[in-house]
Amino acid sequence: MKKLVNSTQMKEIDAFAIDKVGIPSLVLMENAANQVVNAMEERISKEDIILVVCGSGNNGGDGLAVARILLNHGFQVDVYLVGERDKMTEETKKQLEIAENLDMVIWDDANEINFKSYTVLVDAIFGIGLDREVTGKHEKIIAIMNAFHGYVFAVDIPSGISADSGQVLGTAVRADVTITFGIEKIGQLLYPGSLHTGKLIVSDIGFPPVAVESVSSNVSMYDETDLFSLPRRSAYSNKGNYGRAVIVAGSANMSGAAYLSAKAAYRTGAGLVQIVTPEENRAILQTQLPEAILTTYYTDSLAEEAEQEKIIQAVSGADAIVIGPGIGTSDAARKVLDLVLYNAKSPLILDADALTIVSELYNKFPLLRNNPCARISELAHSVPKDTILTPHLKELARLLDKNLDEIKGNLLGTAALCTADSNLTLVMKDARTVVSHHEEQYINASGNNGMATGGSGDVLTGVIAGLLAQGMVASEAAKLGVYIHGLAGDVAAKEKSEYSLMASDIIEALTAVLK
Ligand SMILES: NC(=O)C1=CN([C@@H]2O[C@H](COP(=O)(O)OP(=O)(O)OC[C@H]3O[C@@H](n4cnc5c(N)ncnc54)[C@H](OP(=O)(O)O)[C@@H]3O)[C@@H](O)[C@H]2O)[C@@H](O)CC1
Ligand SMILES: Nc1ncnc2c1ncn2[C@@H]1O[C@H](COP(=O)(O)OP(=O)(O)O)[C@@H](O)[C@H]1O
Numbered sequence: 001m002k003k004l005v006n007s008t009q010m011k012e013i014d015a016f017a018i019d020k021v022g023i024p025s026l027v028l029m030e031n032a033a034n035q036v037v038n039a040m041e042e043r044i045s046k047e048d049i050i051l052v053v054c055g056s057g058n059n060g061g062d063g064l065a066v067a068r069i070l071l072n073h074g075f076q077v078d079v080y081l082v083g084e085r086d087k088m089t090e091e092t093k094k095q096l097e098i099a100e101n102l103d104m105v106i107w108d109d110a111n112e113i114n115f116k117s118y119t120v121l122v123d124a125i126f127g128i129g130l131d132r133e134v135t136g137k138h139e140k141i142i143a144i145m146n147a148f149h150g151y152v153f154a155v156d157i158p159s160g161i162s163a164d165s166g167q168v169l170g171t172a173v174r175a176d177v178t179i180t181f182g183i184e185k186i187g188q189l190l191y192p193g194s195l196h197t198g199k200l201i202v203s204d205i206g207f208p209p210v211a212v213e214s215v216s217s218n219v220s221m222y223d224e225t226d227l228f229s230l231p232r233r234s235a236y237s238n239k240g241n242y243g244r245a246v247i248v249a250g251s252a253n254m255s256g257a258a259y260l261s262a263k264a265a266y267r268t269g270a271g272l273v274q275i276v277t278p279e280e281n282r283a284i285l286q287t288q289l290p291e292a293i294l295t296t297y298y299t300d301s302l303a304e305e306a307e308q309e310k311i312i313q314a315v316s317g318a319d320a321i322v323i324g325p326g327i328g329t330s331d332a333a334r335k336v337l338d339l340v341l342y343n344a345k346s347p348l349i350l351d352a353d354a355l356t357i358v359s360e361l362y363n364k365f366p367l368l369r370n371n372p373c374a375r376i377s378e379l380a381h382s383v384p385k386d387t388i389l390t391p392h393l394k395e396l397a398r399l400l401d402k403n404l405d406e407i408k409g410n411l412l413g414t415a416a417l418c419t420a421d422s423n424l425t426l427v428m429k430d431a432r433t434v435v436s437h438h439e440e441q442y443i444n445a446s447g448n449n450g451m452a453t454g455g456s457g458d459v460l461t462g463v464i465a466g467l468l469a470q471g472m473v474a475s476e477a478a479k480l481g482v483y484i485h486g487l488a489g490d491v492a493a494k495e496k497s498e499y500s501l502m503a504s505d506i507i508e509a510l511t512a513v514l515k
């Protein structure tokens with residue numbers, strides 16, 4: 001697990017290294033500039049003509065040092081100083097003085113520059129010190145840089161991207177490669193920041209571990225080493241050791257979602273998978289997935305105790321329960337959801353139509369309109385202790401009765417609102433899924449746009465259910481499930497292409513990920 005930082009936390013790491021450890025700021029800057037040049041030299045040649053665009057903060061100081069090192073290495077390089085000279089930090093002033101002593105070409109006015117004469121641009125306008133919308137001459141130069149056809153390298157973070165949220169503050173540079181220092185910033189992972197960042201290189205500029213550890217961040221990401229937290233399997237075991245996942249899914253003659261979730265739960269290692277679905281789906285599911293136990297009910301007899309008892313029994317015997325994929329929002333689906341919520345004692349995943357039913361129900365109560373906190377609190381009191389919600393952003397907007405764009409603009413804040421005061425685990429599905437539990441937040445970096453295809457959410461639900469059935473704690477199962485699901489999507493995309501990828505390919509690719 002790697003931690004991610006926001007701008008305040010990164011500034012604290014900088015300050016710790018400089019003030020407490022005593023590493024001079026200019027040493028860190030020199031290391032940073034050398035790392036940028038290393039990354040550039042792997043990608044450009046001596047024929048390139050480079051313009052480094054510098055602001056007046058320390059990001060601009062990095063840029064000036066980059067220009068000087070490139071010059072020392074024999075590159076053709078000029079500087080455009082977009083920042084005000086009298087606003088420069090001490091370090092940046094020093095870098096400018098050195099550059100001037102070397103008689104480097106330093107432009108102060110963009111109108112005098114023939115941008116077409118350059119083949120490579122370096123963006124050193126703003127780093128983590130950006131704190132407001134970009135306007136005026138900064139906005140103009142970013143527009144010119146984004147119309148440029150050559151390579152664009154960003155120093156630390158593309159100028160204009162908020163390191164805290166990944167949001168574009170007015171306008172932002174679109175880089176091909178970003179060289180960041182010490183540790184990934186949240187804004188480089190979240191969209192649209194991730195698109196502007198291009199390829200992200202995290203480079204070591206000499207922050208001592210004690211400086212990095214001095215800052216506590218509640219945001220993290222996984223890499224492949226985290227696969228070690230998969231539930232262990234023993235040679236001396238039987239299917240009873242790996243739990244029973246009960247998937248309450250599907251509606252009359254709509255069996256696909258149930259099939260995908262159930263199969264994914266099996267492929268993730270659940271000992272037994274039981275599908276609870278309307279009788280109409282019996283024949284097809286028995287044929288498609290004979291390994292699953294089937295419990296079917298008659299939708300028009302759900303008022304009868306005997307019919308309800310089937311569902312209650314299934315739910316009572318579960319180690320993990322899924323409710324929602326493909327159940328629809330009919331009266332029968334509502335009744336089934338009621339029965340499940342009333343009788344569930346084990347960890348539960350509330351997905352898809354189940355979330356829509358809850359949203360519609362809450363809309364009927366004036367006190368719950370436009371009141372995300374009250375809605376979440378109400379929900380947290382109606383579900384088992386270890387419940388995971390798996391909405392995509394539109395479903396979440398409906399559940400919270402909140403504007404979709406507001407949620408997109410503040411993903412982490414919205415996640416915190418939902419989980420800070422409850423025991424819920426929230427999986428906010430998107431191109432970068434965020435998982436939140438209490439104050440802890442996880443940003444998922446696996447997966448690809450091929451997964452934007454019908455049914456891939458049902459597969460995710462099954463994967464998480466498979467992990468829950470094997471005894472993982474809900475919040476851990478949610479994070480690992482999201483990560484594995486994305487990795488499987490990446491394997492599948494390699495084999496089939498992002499265009500052709502289908503949800504069932506993700507299930508088949510789980511095998512390669514879990515090997
Ligand atoms: N020693 C260290 O700490 C190390 C730091 N390092 C590097 O320093 C970077 C951080 O440097 P930083 O803190 O100086 O801030 P930075 O990102 O350059 O920008 C601040 C400047 O921009 C201005 N400004 C802000 N918003 C604006 C806007 N919208 N429109 C216009 N102006 C705006 C703001 O001016 P003001 O607010 O005063 O008007 C100020 O002048 C970091 O990302 C890394 O690259 C590395 O060398 C490693 C060691
Ligand atoms: N561009 C993308 N990059 C990574 N993952 C994606 C992308 N688009 C979709 N996904 C993932 O695919 C799944 C889609 O789920 P969902 O929206 O519920 O679809 P469905 O209802 O069709 O099953 C989520 O896990 C989401 O994170």
Ligand SMILES: [K+]
Nearest residue numbers: 123126157159
């Ligand atoms: K930058």
